[in-house]
Amino acid sequence: MNMPPKQINTAFILGAGLGTRLRPLTENTPKPLLLIGERPLITYAMEHLRTIGVQRFIINTHHCVEKYPEAFLEGSWQGIPITFRHEPILLDTAGGIKNIEDLIAKDERIIVYNGDIITNLPLAPLINQHFTLKSTVTLALRGNGPLLNVNIDQNGFICDMRHTLKNPGIQSCLFAGIYIIETKFLQRLKAGCVESIVPPLVEMIKENPRSVGGVIIDNGYWDDVGTVAKYEKLKKDFQDNSQ
16 A cells, blocks of 8 residues: 555544535535435545544534534544534635634644545545645646536646636646645635635635646546435445445
8 A cells, every 4th residue: 555655634624514405405414414325424534534544633514513513422433533613604615724723733734625525536646746746735636527627737736726817727627625735825814704715726826826736536436415316326326335
């Protein structure tokens, strides 16, 4: 087994979304706690992250906040401790990351993972690319998918997101919802600001085209639980594979 060159100890899993496209399933349950294969969706992210040696999970909460401690009665999963950070006002991705700044050491880097995806793509290439490029942020990408709106250049740096900078690079990719950030990136974010991760990344790319890296990882499966139909299909697929 090829181990990543550097250890990433902390994973921030985004768990605070409302799951509006999955209603009525999410009326009384956060989307990451919906069951797939008789276990919460978010535990697949945890299992994936454990393969790279993550030693701590941070999960942001908002909708049905009480459900998370009920799902993880011991405040941990498979012996890995979980810290919950509640957002009374939903802060979106960048706001949520800024909201956990006090939980992260100044010289630490973290891996951020969307709580509504299910994948087994290998994470070692993402970690290797991050340290090779020495980028502030590095995104995991897929070469195919439903939304190809992240562009990468020939050197492995992100040159556009959502067609904002009109720079097509060499390939348009799907953002896989997994990325590594250095804590100095958090200094760019405003506390209490409701903001997506995309605008701060675009601004950073404009300032320094070599600040945001990317790596295309097409091995393994990747899916997001975005609709009721998609959720029911994933449930059936996991049930069929377990028989």
